[in-house]
Amino acid sequence: MSQTPRRAIVSLWFPNLASDRWIRNAARRGEDNAGLQPVVLVTETAHGPVIDATSPLACEAGARAGMRLADARMLSPQLLAIPSDHEGNQRALERMAIAAQRWGPWSMVDGADAALLDVTGTAHLFDGEAEMLAEIEERFAMQGYTCRSALAPNAGAAWALSHYGADRPVVLDPVALPLALGPLPAAALRVNDETRLLLTRLGLKTIGDVMNVPRESLARRFRNRRAAEANPLVRLDQVLGKTHEPLVPLADDPPLAVERRLIEPLLALDMLTRITADLAENLAYTLEAERKGARRLALLLWRVDGDIICHTVELAAPSRDPAHLARLFEDRLEGIEADFGIDQVRLVAVWAEPLDQQQNRLDTTSPTGSTLPVLLDRLVTRLGEGRVSRFIACGSHLPERAQRRVAPGIGHAPVQYDLGFHQRPLKLLARPEPITVIYATPEGLPRRFRWRGGLHNIAKAEGPERIAPEWWRQKARARLRDYYRIEDEAGRRYWIYRYGLVGDGRGGPPDWYLHGFFA
Known part of the structure; x- marks a missing residue:
């Protein structure tokens, strides 16, 4: 046995x-x-x-x-x-x-x-x-x-x-532990300065001296000291293994990881790529057994001189495809300074999420190309973090505040508007640009507008869609907006709005702005 x-x-x-x-x-x-x-x-x-x-x-x-x-x-x-x-x-x-x-x-x-x-x-x-x-x-x-x-x-x-x-x-x-600890000074019990001074005054200079004193005598002397560093009996039981001392590792729940210890230091980049691919395959089996998929991976390389090289990648969606996991590190491995060589490699799934197995449909062929999460992972790896993002909906009815830019794997699907009028243009300007509008009456539909030096006659107009200011965010004198969907004689469609109303008491005449374009 x-x-x-x-x-x-x-x-x-x-x-x-x-x-x-x-x-x-x-x-x-x-x-x-x-x-x-x-x-x-x-x-x-x-x-x-x-x-x-x-x-x-x-x-x-x-x-x-x-x-x-x-x-x-x-x-x-x-x-x-x-x-x-x-x-x-x-x-x-x-x-x-x-x-x-x-x-x-x-x-x-x-x-x-x-x-x-x-x-x-x-x-x-x-x-x-x-x-x-x-x-x-x-x-x-x-x-x-x-x-x-x-x-x-x-x-x-x-x-x-x-x-x-x-x-x-x-x-x-x-059995040999008390003999090895006996000659050590009492400070080796990890007691505080006050307790150490008291032990010295009692003539207990070594751990052996403390072990030779009847336990009842020390228990009476230190009965009011409950903290471990203030009670030598608690520390003595810990060093002798009589009581359990709780330990808190750096990783309380160690992540799934696989590693290779190399007999000879590794210097060639192509061999390191092969080892990374092998580790990705082994990690995929481990993730499959746990019914999980990796969201963040860390590749740790130990050099012979003791330094650690760490490369981290984050995935847009949980995955345990070994080919995909290995491909994410190909660009990161270029330019690695191995010096005297790398003798240990570890691949860690720092962040993993539940991922059940899915069966492909039997009545269709296998899809060609790359899925969206795989494509996003490749773009992030190739272009760098922070250069690939997506828009998600935010809790605001003002168009410039209704979305924000986030990482590809964060957020929810954008809000879909069911009302026909609440259609937003495919392209919004970063900042609304002022325009000059000619209209028949102050509250009527616009007839003509000038933008960037060009004059546009309005053939069709629909609106207004009124958006009130957000009083909890904006100043008290903020004005409301009336949005119009318009089309000029050439068939080009625009999204314009009037900022303010005549006689609203919040400024002079209303201003007009161009905010976006329809397809």
Whole structure:
């Protein structure tokens, strides 16, 4: 009988995340001497700038996280202070946690400088746990990030070992776990500063000291502290695996995905196209089993140097046609910089919708050409997002506000008017253009109008269709419109309107405008 693999959680700690990220970005900007400057990242407070992170040179000069910048500059006046980018650091940590999914099915951000990765049952793909941890640290080091990793049966133990243990410790045996955690300081229990200080005053400096104290004594001392970070007994049960600690992955409901791990790094574009087509076919089978169709796809390419290339496409309608899915990425793959090669490819259905199977009619032949959703997807992929759109009806009776431009796959079918008179012209001007109208009486039908220097005699006229102003949107003195459908002697048909009425008290004489053309 096959045995269920033991739970294996990897904790990835980036002790210099902020400073490593700043140095990496500075090097990308062409600042070659970025790593040769004593840099501190600071945050403004009521008492002046406070240091959040330091570069290695600044640390050697005596600067420490938590110090005020003024105090640090007394030790080293040449410190270069840079404002901290906390939001950018958090986004970078999320991207790094997602990048770590090449070694396991899911990951999550753990605090401000660490990530957790579930590698249950995957270590044999990388020649063992120790080799996998070494590869993880090497990959992140190639990107410029210092990483300390550890593997344990639960998140608490992995966090403690990565922050305070030896280099790349691997502890999966529950019996050996207390022995490995015992020498670690009490701070490895992830308690807050107040609890840590109280444990120190009680003489409990290590996790082993806490384990040796009778549980009843600690329970009485910390009985009023319900928060996990304030109660060492709760944290102790978590690191020993006696109680469950809830974990929230970056993708709570992981999307459907297929991937390929390549034996040799991939450099040729034609091979990458073939692999993408194979992944699209495999993903189509997965979507069919779930009775779903993809609406948004993401193609993730892991390079040998650790960087990730991500291309995303969005479909106008749910689809699981492998040929269509693969064709959407053909243009995106051109110009990819593989550098030393791509060794892992993943195709993810980020957004999927229910899609039942449909049987073609038996009394007709298969349709030729492309369906409208397929055509829209190709146009968006070829021309770019934002350059293909459609009009949908809006809640307004003013013609220029009765529709708006949206993406092809958004919105409902346009409103169909059943009344014969409420026909709208096929072409509306972007802005109504003023015209000069001659009519027999102020309230009568127009007889002749001049537009763009040309004089048009009106042979037929129908109207008016009166449209009142939208008092909840427009100013109080807005005037109503009387629309006319007219035809000149040459058979050309126009849509004109009179803006205002004689004696309505909202301005002078009415103005006339040309708004559209009928076919």
